[in-house]
Amino acid sequence: MNKTFALAIHGGAGTLAKENMTTDQRREHEAALEHALSTGIAILQKGGNSLDAVEAAVISLEDCPLFNAGKGSVFTRKGDHEMDAAIMDGRTLKAGAIGGITRIKNPIRLARTVMDQGEYAFLAGEKALQLALDYRLPLEDPTYFYTSMRYAQWQQLQTTPAKEKGFGTVGAVAMDHNGHLAAATSTGGLVNKAYGRLGDSCVIGGGTYANNATCAISCTGDGEAFIRAVAAYDVSCLIEYSQMPLEDACQKVLNKVASLGGAGGLIAIHRSGGIVMPFNSEGMYRACRDTSGHITVGIF
């Protein structure tokens, strides 16, 4: 068993303004990132696989009210919460994705269930709830997803046009001691969204992708631009077909996303274990543990 492993997580690139963040808020976010990172590290350290690590790290972030996923999901135009998530196994290229789901405490667990169940790869809307019921995944009442910060953000939008885009996402990528890669992403989507809007998080190749031959990627930002750029898979293709270094590939893809009008960022882990966490937004909540054991936590 090779003792080398690595993990990176993000808590989204939306609604960040350095001048508005107090020192306490900053510490609170950093602590939440550290907690999610250590949750994933604990699994990898004892020989667990990358899929379990990214799922556990994302569950930790979904359970935290600070990030736009799970409990902290933003409000839709109708005042409820619709969540998207996806997970992908770089070893088998198996994937599970869910879009526009309600009431499920941990959307990434439903995405994992879709992947493990194997009949389908992508479920959306109210009907996906039945799979969660069949597998007895924890559900929550709508009140669970109420947070005063998200409610205030949504209320403000009803009277004042948005100055900042209200997106945000959580995600994780990992390489385990066997060199297997995995990626997971989860989000409450775009604040005030309507019409059953899905973002890139649940689009395999758009916001989530993993392949042992190349890399694992989780994106955050303007979902529409990441979908149109097929951003996550583009990073993989630049590595596989153009032999581009991971950092250059990620930068090229973020430039392409920007050319489509999109801001955001991504976390990526190379098949060699190298991690990059670039963004072209004002900030991106992020943390990683590299193959040498060094830990980084950052916001701006």
Add this chain to the structure above:
Amino acid sequence: MNKTFALAIHGGAGTLAKENMTTDQRREHEAALEHALSTGIAILQKGGNSLDAVEAAVISLEDCPLFNAGKGSVFTRKGDHEMDAAIMDGRTLKAGAIGGITRIKNPIRLARTVMDQGEYAFLAGEKALQLALDYRLPLEDPTYFYTSMRYAQWQQLQTTPAKEKGFGTVGAVAMDHNGHLAAATSTGGLVNKAYGRLGDSCVIGGGTYANNATCAISCTGDGEAFIRAVAAYDVSCLIEYSQMPLEDACQKVLNKVASLGGAGGLIAIHRSGGIVMPFNSEGMYRACRDTSGHITVGIF
């Protein structure tokens, strides 16, 4: 104005068995393909753009009960019809996709509306119906989507395990006289599907992709494998990053889909106007008009 244009269409690669098809059935399918092709050609011939041509060709196929899309959509496990569709503009990389929608006569028109409206790129589930209402797109009662062939197919599945996979899709790719590419795909999805299952048709990069710099693609087959392979965008990347000829790129991608357990096919048009329509299933309903004006119609 360059007078060269080209168009290819498909009516899906599922549920085809050469020995079960009568001469009359074969002629009926060929006539429907010819009708859809000529609908698209008429637009391109008078200088119309590729987006309008692929949309019109797909509407023709959606209105035909023979193919699994629009009127001819398969039955879900619950006995209703849930449709997916997507359209993409190779000039701007704008895209519109919808998944798991009901009652809309022409799902591709809703996908086009999503793209033109521009706020979102991907809608799913019952909530997407509101956009169709806002834009006064034609709706139909559930009875419109009843066809005796699909009903018999679905009924048989309730008692006998499927011998053949009950998928099928329609799609179109085109290059107009300005050299702009476009792709469109529409489907009723997998027969007897449950849990709000979406397929690759509505996944930008999965079953649908267009980019003036490379190609336009519409796929049909085992949706889950095409999603995991990010098949449509993979063809584009092999052209862009590996300088692979279109035919080789499509074959490589179908081989990858097959390695993931998936059968099916795709239609592709290169930025130079060249068309290929490969498949690894028993057949694929297909037709094309190449840049020289030559018309091909095929099933097996």
